[in-house]
Amino acid sequence: MSEEKSLNFIEEIIEADLAAGKHKSILTRFPPEPNGYLHIGHAKSICLNFGLALKYGGATNLRFDDTNPVTEDTEYVDSIKGDVQWLGFQWANEFYASDYFEQLYAFAVKLIEKGLAYVDDSTSEEIATQKGTPTQPGVRNQYAERSEAENLQIFADMRAGKYADGSKVLRAKVDMASPNMLLRDPIIYRIKHAHHHRTGDAWCIYPMYDFAHGQSDSIEGITHSICTLEFIPHRALYDWLIEQLEIFPSHQYEFARLNMTYTVMSKRKLLQMVNEGHVESWDDPRMPTISGMRRRGYTPKSIRDFCDRIGVAKRENLIDLSLLEFFVREDLNKTALRRMAVLDPLALEITNYPEGQVDMMQSENNPEMPETGEREIPFSGTLWIEREDFMEEASKKWFRLAPGSVVRLKSAYIVRCTGFEKDADGRVTKVLAEYIPESRSGSDTSGVHAKGTIHWISAAHAVQAEVRLYDRLFKVENPAAEEGDFKSYINPDSLQVIENAYIEPALTAAKVGDHFQFIRKGYFTLDAVHSNASKLVFNRTVTLKDNWAKEQKK
């Protein structure tokens, strides 16, 4: 197979490095901070990092960037591990930046000894003003002149807990006039008397990101450290520290993060959605989190395929939600078992069907996979059909039920609509029809052609269930880019709860994690949180494509 798929720019770099003998094999890492749940943007990074290692025969570490104890928690560590595995990836090593605290401390000492770091007693405001602005160089203060011995002593005292939070910081001595603000003597250690989720109270000073991430990469021997665009300016510091510390030269490469229409993709914003009650939780099925998507019914494969298709580049992007939906439909169409469910019930009475008779109909579980066989569905003279499948006055384009029209009841008989009943408010309460006995599915000798096929549930056998329909979380394509508070663009109709839907009996065997196509309605899965033995709750993963709905909009 000479399937030639073009390489993304990172793959080109890796192939060049491998060809030049720069590395014998590659080592990547996925480095989340355990301060929130993973979202689809992280999935892109996960697929990239693990995918690269898989493709080039390398390995990937899972490394938690846990250098800020006040925001981090083991709850997040557990969810992140679960999400990565659910996506289908296995890390070579589970590491934590906090594993390296002792080593990092030694690195800082080395920097002091080289005259490249100093303890600064300034307040954060003073440091900020002394830093200057992007257009004005910063100025170094008197603390930069401290002796090596003094710096070493104070830094040791900082570690020993002799100083209060915020009273002192350790700064790298780089270049206060650099046009790159990150090189203006960046803070590399700060005092935080806080309990760390792993090291407990062993430390009261913690390294900053810039003094932990690159060093951790280096310690692990990461060959290609891949991160998002906003870290581009950090690369100069990343390289400077590796050079001064004389450690393994990991290299950082940056790609554009994923953005998607009608949602937000920052942990901070997602946390707000949760904290302010706009959604149920981090795993609310409307959230773009991995856990939310899992609960909604997305499959790992659909997410991987999506990440594969969107590519990796350096330009800002805003991916259409429809692309993600395409991949779930593609996967679920092939794998989901077909079932019938009526979401908005309307009675259909077959007036010529023998009173009290029940027939068992056979219906394929999945036409795309004949090996999944068939199931039996009870049929009787009193059915529930979808209210939207009946129309009092139909146009020539209408294929469904209307007075005088003929439709196929899926996997059962063809019926002819003979009339309907209304209540005092003019609301249709019942549709009347006659069935054609010779038209039974599989042995149809009637010669009658029905243009439309509709789904149904035998009223006497119907099982009641709750069905939750989801729509886009926001009303605008890019809420983060709009004026004002992004939350003012929340779609108030993103969740519709249908309490009284009717489902076919076979669905009572549904288990969490099963995927179904409710014929003509979409793909559904059991809600892992709200569903229980006495009350089945289904989430709609995504609708089916609906050309009729499009036709109607014209």
Next chain:
RNA sequence: UGACCCAUGGUGUAACGGUAGCACUACAGAUUUUGGUUCUGUCUGUUAAGGUUCGAAUCCUUAUGGGUCAACCA
């Protein structure tokens, strides 16, 4: 009014100096016991201006547009 990054159809991504392709979307048609699936077809693109070259989306210059950077966050 500094530095850095980026610029290809509606969206995303290829083409590595030699015919602008692929996917999604949209549209049209065929098939269909899901108005699903499948199949066929159609529309839409190199930000601009110069330059180098036999030849430029690609290299150079300038402009324009977008993004990033002044957290003891990552």
